[in-house]
Amino acid sequence: MTDIVWEHVTQVIDDKWKKASICNFCQKVIGGGGINKVKKHLAGIKEMEEAEVSTVKKGKRKSTSNLHPFFTKGCTIMSDGWRDVSQRHLINFLVYCLKGISFLKSVDALDIESNATNLCNLFAKIVEMVGEKNVVHMVTDSATNYKLVDTKLCERYPSITWSPCAAHCLNLVLKDLSELDIVGWIEKSNGYEADKV
Structure with missing residues (x-):
């Protein structure tokens, strides 16, 4: 073919x-x-x-990022951690800049997901791929290990800021709301049964 x-x-x-x-x-x-x-x-x-x-x-050339002319100053690196059907922990990396959004890489992070130092090194490699001077912002899940990684990464690269993913935060808020007693009472009063859905 x-x-x-x-x-x-x-x-x-x-x-x-x-x-x-x-x-x-x-x-x-x-x-x-x-x-x-x-x-x-x-x-x-x-x-x-x-x-x-x-x-x-x-060995005379300095390390610079010419990975892709698409990446310009002002890039945001976004990561999305998820598990596939085999329960492998995967992290997708995307880069957003003025020219648009681009998928950069997907990494099987099963062995490094719980170790903040290894995760920090992985994120540092991603920053170097895009170019340290190009990256100004990172967006990740708000899980504890990611918060620690992003703190370490912002120390290593002072020009980069971090924020948690708004969708991830909203999912956590809605999950907490669904566990309130009042929500259970409303479900029962409206005839809603969780096993029928």
Whole structure:
């Protein structure tokens, strides 16, 4: 089966009689590299030039985030922890910036979910992926381990602020409300039975 990516480029033979692709959106000629190079172009990931690669190998290049030109200053990193059907603890990371929202990564956090130091290191890697200078805000669950992580992370990166997820907080409030005696009394007086729902 052919990859859907090929629908977004036109394959041609260049002047050196080598296969190349022309992006249907920006008309850029993408030479060599096959489907991976086309995918990187369509995703907007800039490939390093030969000179840059050699300086990285020599260790002279400083670590900067050129993961994606999509990320600009003023980014918010959002994390969403959840459990799949196998009860694995997964964390999805999304980045919001002026250009829109982008899914960044999903991590199986089963081994690190209860350890604040390991979670902090995971979040620090995410900040480095986006670029420390680009991130200004983080949004996570308001669980105790996440609060501790975000406190440590804000100490490590003073320019980053943290806030709990409003939807998560609202879910907790509604759960607490549903456990009040008055709610049980209202349910019984209206003929509501929990097992019928």
